[in-house]
Amino acid sequence: MTKSILFAGVGGQGILLASKLLTAALIESGYDVKMSEVHGMAQRGGSVTTQVRFGDKVHSPIIGKGDADVLVAFEPMEAIRWLDHLKPTGRIILSTGTIPSAVILSGDVDYPQGIEAYLKEHVDLLSMDAQAMAVELGNSRAMNVILLGALAKTLNLENTDWIALIKDEVRPEFFELNKKAFTVGFEQ
Amino acid sequence: MKKLWTGNEAVARALYEASVTFASAYPGTPSTEILENLVQYRDKMYVEWAPNEKVALEAAIGASMAGVRSVAAMKHVGVNVAADPLMTLSYTGVNGGLVLITADDPGMHSSQNEQDNRIFAKFAKIPCVEISGARDAAEAIRESYHISETFDTPVLFRMTTRVCHSKELVEEGERVEVEPIPYVKDPGKFISSPASSRRKRPGIEERLKRLAEYAETTPLNVEEDNGASIGVIASGVSVHYAKEIFGDKANYLVLGFTYPLPVEKVRAFREKVETCYVIEELEPFLEEQIRLAGIEVIGKELVPVMGELNVDILREVLLGEKPEYQDAPEELLVNRPPILCSGCPHRGFFFEAKKFRDMIVTGDIGCYTLGASPPLEVSDSVVCMGASISMAHGVYAGLSKHGIKKRIMAVIGDSTFMHSGITSLMNSIYNKTPTVNVILDNRITAMTGHQENPGTGYNLMGEKVQEIDFEKLVRALGIEKVLTINPLKLGSVREAIKECLAYEEGPSVIITRWPCALKRYSEEDHKEFNLKAPKSVVIDDLCRGCRNCVRTGCPSIRFDKERKKASVDEHSCVGCGVCRESCPFDAIVEMGKI
Numbered sequence: 001m002t003k004s005i006l007f008a009g010v011g012g013q014g015i016l017l018a019s020k021l022l023t024a025a026l027i028e029s030g031y032d033v034k035m036s037e038v039h040g041m042a043q044r045g046g047s048v049t050t051q052v053r054f055g056d057k058v059h060s061p062i063i064g065k066g067d068a069d070v071l072v073a074f075e076p077m078e079a080i081r082w083l084d085h086l087k088p089t090g091r092i093i094l095s096t097g098t099i100p101s102a103v104i105l106s107g108d109v110d111y112p113q114g115i116e117a118y119l120k121e122h123v124d125l126l127s128m129d130a131q132a133m134a135v136e137l138g139n140s141r142a143m144n145v146i147l148l149g150a151l152a153k154t155l156n157l158e159n160t161d162w163i164a165l166i167k168d169e170v171r172p173e174f175f176e177l178n179k180k181a182f183t184v185g186f187e188q
Numbered sequence: 189m190k191k192l193w194t195g196n197e198a199v200a201r202a203l204y205e206a207s208v209t210f211a212s213a214y215p216g217t218p219s220t221e222i223l224e225n226l227v228q229y230r231d232k233m234y235v236e237w238a239p240n241e242k243v244a245l246e247a248a249i250g251a252s253m254a255g256v257r258s259v260a261a262m263k264h265v266g267v268n269v270a271a272d273p274l275m276t277l278s279y280t281g282v283n284g285g286l287v288l289i290t291a292d293d294p295g296m297h298s299s300q301n302e303q304d305n306r307i308f309a310k311f312a313k314i315p316c317v318e319i320s321g322a323r324d325a326a327e328a329i330r331e332s333y334h335i336s337e338t339f340d341t342p343v344l345f346r347m348t349t350r351v352c353h354s355k356e357l358v359e360e361g362e363r364v365e366v367e368p369i370p371y372v373k374d375p376g377k378f379i380s381s382p383a384s385s386r387r388k389r390p391g392i393e394e395r396l397k398r399l400a401e402y403a404e405t406t407p408l409n410v411e412e413d414n415g416a417s418i419g420v421i422a423s424g425v426s427v428h429y430a431k432e433i434f435g436d437k438a439n440y441l442v443l444g445f446t447y448p449l450p451v452e453k454v455r456a457f458r459e460k461v462e463t464c465y466v467i468e469e470l471e472p473f474l475e476e477q478i479r480l481a482g483i484e485v486i487g488k489e490l491v492p493v494m495g496e497l498n499v500d501i502l503r504e505v506l507l508g509e510k511p512e513y514q515d516a517p518e519e520l521l522v523n524r525p526p527i528l529c530s531g532c533p534h535r536g537f538f539f540e541a542k543k544f545r546d547m548i549v550t551g552d553i554g555c556y557t558l559g560a561s562p563p564l565e566v567s568d569s570v571v572c573m574g575a576s577i578s579m580a581h582g583v584y585a586g587l588s589k590h591g592i593k594k595r596i597m598a599v600i601g602d603s604t605f606m607h608s609g610i611t612s613l614m615n616s617i618y619n620k621t622p623t624v625n626v627i628l629d630n631r632i633t634a635m636t637g638h639q640e641n642p643g644t645g646y647n648l649m650g651e652k653v654q655e656i657d658f659e660k661l662v663r664a665l666g667i668e669k670v671l672t673i674n675p676l677k678l679g680s681v682r683e684a685i686k687e688c689l690a691y692e693e694g695p696s697v698i699i700t701r702w703p704c705a706l707k708r709y710s711e712e713d714h715k716e717f718n719l720k721a722p723k724s725v726v727i728d729d730l731c732r733g734c735r736n737c738v739r740t741g742c743p744s745i746r747f748d749k750e751r752k753k754a755s756v757d758e759h760s761c762v763g764c765g766v767c768r769e770s771c772p773f774d775a776i777v778e779m780g781k782i
Contacts, residue, residue: 010524023192023355027190027192027357032357033192033355033357034321034354034355034356035192035354035355036350036353036354036355037194037353037354037355038297038353045524045526045527045528045529045743046524046525046526046527047524059428059429059431059432060428060429060432060498060499061321061350061354061355061356061425061428062350062354062498062499064498064499064500064511065500065511065513066511066512066513067499067511077520077521077522077524078524080516080520080521081516081521081524083514083515083516084513084514084515084516085513086513086514087513088512088513088514100746101522101523101524101525102524102525102527102562102563102741102743103522103523103562104522105738105743105745105746105747106563106735106738106741106747107735107738107746107747107748107749109522110749111522112519112520112521112522114520115520118516118517118520122514123514140759
């Protein structure tokens with residue numbers, strides 16, 4: 001049985017590191033893994049995703065509609081944008097901090113209200129202000145690892161030493177920060 | 189140990205394992221990371237960025253003629269640029285093996301068109317190899333060099349965006365050393381004159397026949413018999429989509445060698461099943477070869493000929509099944525298109541250029557294509573690399589015969605100018621059209637992820653090299669009116685445009701020189717530019733809500749409708765100062781100067 005994890009956010013939020021750590025954990029757990037990334041034009045402040053699929057044998061590298069077991073949304077509007085890719089029984093892990101797009105910044109359109117409430121009503125939602133939590137830890141960039149912590153709890157992979165994986169992947173001076181971030185996310 | 193690699197990473201490793209010694213490319217999504225990943229093998233391999241794809245392929249032909257295994261890599265539209273040498277390379281053949289990698293972009297994730305470059309294989313009468321993902325790379329590359337050297341032909345190696353940028357678990361292989369094939373002068377082979385090409389022409393047809401025989405036995409075409417009544421013939425990433433849908437309820441003919449097609453293998457496969465689908469992205473390339481052999485299959489009457497395929501599309505068109513999912517209410521969704529970054533040096537230029545009304549602005553390929561998007565909306569056209577300058581010339585010359593005078597400006601990036609803008613500018617000089625040609629020099633090839641180019645002073649290996657000086661270059665071509673300006677200084681942008689529009693003796697050039705805000709700055713950048721400028725901040729009391737700063741389209745500026753006040757996001761602002769200059773009330777100042 002293939003499982004699918006969809007990371008959705010905005011260019012520059014650290015989605016790539018979060019998915020890289022996830023794939024490292026999945027490989028260590030002995031799964032076949034595939035992952036898809038977005039490059040080029042879309043990265044310039046646009047909506048970006050990485051897609052991870054794992055199981056005994058994975059075929060398609062991309063996630064279809066109604067196919068994601070977990071949608072890790074780094075931003076509320078991105079959760080809505082990719083909601084159609086979530087399984088009816090799937091879970092959304094949401095960071096509630098907003099990033100307005102150009103038409104919202106310019107004041108032409110309002111940021112949509114009530115996203116969190118809508119999601120709470122319609123899906124299995126785990127929401128947190130990962131951005132604010134990361135700032136509290138001393139670096140807003142750690143939000144990706146906070147969300148990864150929450151995902152790790154949801155996935156419940158056996159025998160995975162996440163902290164060791166983080167140590168392998170991040171620069172030594174950021175290890176303590178990310179370790180704390182992971183733990184904070186895991187406890188949500 | 190297994191590695192989780194993108195198709196590009198796996199192909200790079202495979203090229204190294206196959207003892208390829210020469211690699212040349214021009215960056216282009218989704219192909220760029222192939223060469224970037226080859227740099228780690230620099231001890232064994234020569235790796236370079238060329239100014240364009242034609243040069244890259246010609247350089248690879250040179251290395252091949254000398255007896256060295258070579259590769260040229262490019263995105264699909266790059267092959268259009270390299271098509272001239274490619275079509276004759278089919279006649280000369282190779283000495284050392286030569287593979288041309290084409291990375292197609294079905295669905296146009298990051299391209300101006302979508303085209304199925306397998307057709308180039310048929311057009312040039314050369315073999316085509318495709319892979320479904322990273323896992324296929326090692327064998328397919330190894331076999332491609334074997335094919336190239338055995339059949340004396342270049343091989344077209346076709347990837348797509350999903351193949352390039354999806355990761356699969358790959359087993360790292362061993363490098364097999366291959367010595368160069370000694371060079372022996374052979375004018376009959378490498379000189380393509382009418383007489384020698386006429387002599388070689390029948391050999392191309394004969395080579396195709398031998399390749400068709402090889403196709404029947406190549407290890408790149410794999411049959412999987414599950415004893416099913418449904419058959420699927422597929423190539424590329426479509427193989428995975430098909431297997432996701434049918435699992436072991438279908439037989440598969442997975443084609444890695446797709447031109448010429450193994451007709452008898454296909455016929456035998458077809459006879460074992462009741463229904464047979466051909467699943468391929470874009471053109472019915474396999475399907476036409478199959479139907480031409482009188483074999484009945486189901487293909488493009490169901491499978492879309494446009495865009496990228498995926499499991500959902502195929503499930504619906506083949507099985508009539510739709511996935512179960514929930515749609516979000518529309519009022520909760522606002523678009524998030526790509527935009528010029530905070531501190532992008534192109535912004536100041538476009539912000540000022542917009543104020544010149546009644547001007548036709550021909551654009552080009554790069555980040556600055558976004559100069560056509562709101563709120564800047566300056567450019568009128570984008571066609572292909574270099575077209576801005578040639579089109580501007582055409583606009584002027586075409587209208588002038590009708591006595592219509594228009595203000596005309598071409599806008600092109602530094603890397604794109606060297607790719608194919610120089611010859612276009614020569615045409616404007618030669619034929620005396622007073623166009624304003626703007627080279628947006630952000631000191632890097634930015635859109636594809638920051639690659640060095642001949643204007644940056646560094647090469648792909650990271651070595652310091654001779655930097656091509658744009659001002660000297662265009663002066664040498666014969667441009668007399670050249671202005672090099674800082675695009676963050678709106679006044680100098682305005683004055684430069686005015687001055688050049690007033691100049692009617694011939695084409696003029698404005699060079700806007702400031703590094704990309706995302707670039708990893710070189711020593712020289714730090715010396716030349718003030719890159720540690722203070723961030724900007726809005727003095728709330730002075731802001732009158734005129735929204736002028738908002739019209740720069742900077743993602744660090746936010747406008748509060750209720751309060752009618754702008755603000756600058758401290759975290760993302762890089763202090764370029766364009767908003768400060770745009771403010772008519774001096775309400776935006778350097779942080780720390782309030």
